Amino acid sequence: MTNKNVSNEKSIPLSHGIVRQDRKLSDGRTISYYDSKTIMREAIDTRPVEKRPGLGELRLDALTNEWVVMAAHRQARAFLPPKELCPLCPTKPGLQSEIPESSYEVAVFENLSPSLALAQSDWKLPEYDGLTTPIVDAAGFCEVLCYTDNHEAHFGTLSLEQIRIVMEAWRDRTREISKLPNIAHIFAFENRGVEVGVTLHHPHGQIYAYSYLPPRVEKMLQIATDHLAKHSRPLITDIIAREVQDEVRIVAQNVDWIAYVPFASRYPFEIHIAPKVFTSDLAELTDTQADSFGAVAKESLQRLDGVFGIEMAYMASWHQAPVHVGRSALGLHLQITSIRRAPGKLKYLAGSESAMQAFIMDLKPEQSAAQLRDVKI
Amino acid sequence: MTNKNVSNEKSIPLSHGIVRQDRKLSDGRTISYYDSKTIMREAIDTRPVEKRPGLGELRLDALTNEWVVMAAHRQARAFLPPKELCPLCPTKPGLQSEIPESSYEVAVFENLSPSLALAQSDWKLPEYDGLTTPIVDAAGFCEVLCYTDNHEAHFGTLSLEQIRIVMEAWRDRTREISKLPNIAHIFAFENRGVEVGVTLHHPHGQIYAYSYLPPRVEKMLQIATDHLAKHSRPLITDIIAREVQDEVRIVAQNVDWIAYVPFASRYPFEIHIAPKVFTSDLAELTDTQADSFGAVAKESLQRLDGVFGIEMAYMASWHQAPVHVGRSALGLHLQITSIRRAPGKLKYLAGSESAMQAFIMDLKPEQSAAQLRDVKI
Known part of the structure; x- marks a missing residue:
């Protein structure tokens, strides 16, 4: 089964001549391309549709009144795949990655195994109430932000022009995610190096949008x-x-x-x-x-x-x-x-x-x- | 220069037939032996006296109102020495360790490179006052607690009798350190495995006594x-x-x-x-x-x-x-x-x-x- 929706849903001009184009991946997730050049993003995600994981739980740790996210479905996520199988590289012969285009400048898409995801419209964060606090769905939103299509690059070695596109994506994602329901805090970050637990080498950051204020x-x-x-x-x-x-x-x-x-x-x-x-x-x-x-x-x-x-x-x-x-x-x-x-x-x-x-x-x-x-x- | 003080300063009966004996190391630190058997701890530390490191600093992180200990003198501490040079093994021909005795059951001594150490008697913890909070000495106390003289053992494989001696040492250290000046909180812990940063393989725990309440x-x-x-x-x-x-x-x-x-x-x-x-x-x-x-x-x-x-x-x-x-x-x-x-x-x-x-x-x-x-x- 493939996604038949080939129309370019949105093409949005941002600052510095950068344009965002939104597309759908085969399982319904949105991918947004941020480009400084005029290029139509029309590649179709032809991967078979796989069932998306369910929502995790938010549980209150009564010793500290802190929420802990239980996301057991993430245990099987990609873990240091070889370069030829990198899910953040552009799609090419022999590799159907998360990014259908054959090249890109900056691309952002919803995490395949998100810790936090959009919940039902009646979702509500419970008040802290010690041991009687109910368990609720782990509402929120998680995105992956690919800094470049060059697998070997690092943020610090990107050109100033490329960093400017990443910055525009950060600004735009913060603006857009702020409009989603039940979002209390937006956290953009990058882990670099296996020493801090990186599971994908391709230069990328992540955005975690929490439905609660993180303890810090x-x-x-x-x-x-x-x-x-x-x-x-x-x-x-x-x-x-x-x-x-x-x-x-x-x-x-x-x-x-x-x-x-x-x-x-x-x-x-x-x-x-x-x-x-x-x-x-x-x-x-x-x-x-x-x-x-x-x-x-x-x-x-x-x-x-x-x-x-x-x-x-x-x-x-x-x-x-x-x-x-x-x-x-x-x-x-x-x-x-x-x-x-x-x-x-x-x-x-x-x-x-x-x-x-x-x-x-x-x-x-x-x-x-x-x-x-x-x-x- | 060697320590000439050979008298057994103290021999204190605890519960379960366990006895504590306190001795001095050559640089003036106290070492306490906890024994279930009747044995006089009289070995003398004949190592040359080395200058003890100075006190670190306590600085307030104004973003979080949390104290951070600056202990730059710890940077050169022992790091995964080979077994033959283990400072927590008993002293033997060719190895003058931290423990002068040729065998021991449980031994506790002040850390050679402590993060926190006893301060002047007029030391006082400042109130949180944002950016104007003064820097003060990193008052407190740090000890190393050797669980056994067997380098290859682990806490979980100790005999119940041996764990009982460790427990008696934990109880006694908590009691004794509680009497020291400026101690707000006592934290006994063990890190096991290089994956969590262990720098000495010998089975041991540590005790950190803070002069402030740790954030948690x-x-x-x-x-x-x-x-x-x-x-x-x-x-x-x-x-x-x-x-x-x-x-x-x-x-x-x-x-x-x-x-x-x-x-x-x-x-x-x-x-x-x-x-x-x-x-x-x-x-x-x-x-x-x-x-x-x-x-x-x-x-x-x-x-x-x-x-x-x-x-x-x-x-x-x-x-x-x-x-x-x-x-x-x-x-x-x-x-x-x-x-x-x-x-x-x-x-x-x-x-x-x-x-x-x-x-x-x-x-x-x-x-x-x-x-x-x-x-x-």
């Missing part, structure tokens, strides 16, 4: 809200002011963006990249901010790879304001963390970090910032 | 306090009642202890072992509870190793009530977590777990409990 966001929101009430300035604005004043932890900057090792970093190498002017989320970035992000991001990642002269495993996590609350309190910033503390040594989040959430750092932030700045690029 | 404890304390006020019963008591009623997640039990996969488990394999009667901490366990712990612990760990027929990497973390607050709200339990989701696959705490603290589980707790129960032991 809930806590940051409360603190940022208190700070705004007390000081009439967003917390991130004051944090950036301290970094500018202290100077020693700055890694890179331009007119719009600043990259720094945070004052109380938790990982051997941790870089925060923030817009200098308070911005709630990716969707609210101005075109100017969107244009100038790539240079600071590229420099930061090149410095990270340069410290030990190896491709550093990292997690890159966009912290943004929740969709409906705290829009003027919680500011956008990208948190890049690496667990590599020396060429042959990783920092493991073991006893103290995992069970107590008490972080122990082996490197002072000023020391790792100096190492990052010393890299010749 | 702070949160659990608040929820447990609210629950106690609302229901007049400790939260853990109601949690155990649910496990007993639901039955499907129970892994092992005896008269005093119950082992279960928690209702909202976060790891592919997670087992909580709790005393059936509310107990604040290890020091408050009765002798009967102390005696009967080993059987349930051994069975739980054997089941864990049996699931895939391999030695499972795990973290075993004692959650106890803080030293000075919440003594009737927060109950003792041991949390064992394993990141192995399949023989060749680990669960990584990547984007969602690390940056958002939002856990996604691949296995339902009822499913992993059934797998654990099905193991033939």
Whole structure:
């Protein structure tokens, strides 16, 4: 059975001359292409339709009042397939991948084995009520964002032009997913390297849209809200002011963006990249901010790879304001963390970090910032 | 330079016929031997005295109001030394280890490169005050607890008699460290397996005594306090009642202890072992509870190793009530977590777990409990 719908459902102009085109995959999921060139995306997904997995569960951990997603259907997901079978490469003779086109610039589609997915229209998040809190469907939305069709590339080695398309996709996805029902928070991130559990080598990020405020966001929101009430300035604005004043932890900057090792970093190498002017989320970035992000991001990642002269495993996590609350309190910033503390040594989040959430750092932030700045690029 | 102090400073009878003897290492640290047999611990540490590392720093992460320990002096600590150079084996010809005796049952000593150490007597934890919170010394205390002098053993394969000595050491350390200045919380734990960052293979645990409430404890304390006020019963008591009623997640039990996969488990394999009667901490366990712990612990760990027929990497973390607050709200339990989701696959705490603290589980707790129960032991 193949999908017979060949019409180009949508072609939407975005900023910087980038156009989005939406298509359907054979199982009904949407794939969106983001292109800087004029090209019609008409390839048809001819794969047989497979049954989509059901929804997982949200259960409340009564010890912490935190939601845990039970997504048992994900256990069989693709795990480090060989390059010839990469599901994120373009479709080519002998490979029917997730992307029907034979080439693409940036492509985004709903995750085949999503942790969170759209629920029934009457879905509602229960209040915390300890042990009597009901189990509900794991509502939300998960997407895969392919940074390029070049399997061997890395985000940090993309051209500035290509990063600009990725940025446009991030902005557009944040805008679009914000409109979906029951979305409380949108989290765009990338894991790079098998050391942090990457299961597909192709350069890509993910977007998790939660139907609840994740524990870390809930806590940051409360603190940022208190700070705004007390000081009439967003917390991130004051944090950036301290970094500018202290100077020693700055890694890179331009007119719009600043990259720094945070004052109380938790990982051997941790870089925060923030817009200098308070911005709630990716969707609210101005075109100017969107244009100038790539240079600071590229420099930061090149410095990270340069410290030990190896491709550093990292997690890159966009912290943004929740969709409906705290829009003027919680500011956008990208948190890049690496667990590599020396060429042959990783920092493991073991006893103290995992069970107590008490972080122990082996490197002072000023020391790792100096190492990052010393890299010749 | 060698330590000339050869007198046996202390010999303290504990329960179950176990005796503690305290000695000094050459650099002034105390080593405590816990013995079930009558044996004088008189071996002298003849290693040259090396300068002890200075104190690290506590810095407040203003985004989360969480303390981060900066312990840069730990970067050069021992990392997977070969067996012949194991610092936790007894001293023998050609090896001067941390333990001067030529054999031992259980030995505990202050960590050579501690993350947290005793501070000046006027040390005081600052209040949270955002960006103006001062940096202070990383006050606290860290110990290494050697489970046996047999380098090849594992906690789960120790005899019940040997586990009883370890338990007596845990109780005694909790009691003793609670008396030290500026200790807010005591955390006894074990990391097992290189997959979770073990740097020494010799079977041992650690004790971290924090001068602040770790973030996880702070949160659990608040929820447990609210629950106690609302229901007049400790939260853990109601949690155990649910496990007993639901039955499907129970892994092992005896008269005093119950082992279960928690209702909202976060790891592919997670087992909580709790005393059936509310107990604040290890020091408050009765002798009967102390005696009967080993059987349930051994069975739980054997089941864990049996699931895939391999030695499972795990973290075993004692959650106890803080030293000075919440003594009737927060109950003792041991949390064992394993990141192995399949023989060749680990669960990584990547984007969602690390940056958002939002856990996604691949296995339902009822499913992993059934797998654990099905193991033939």
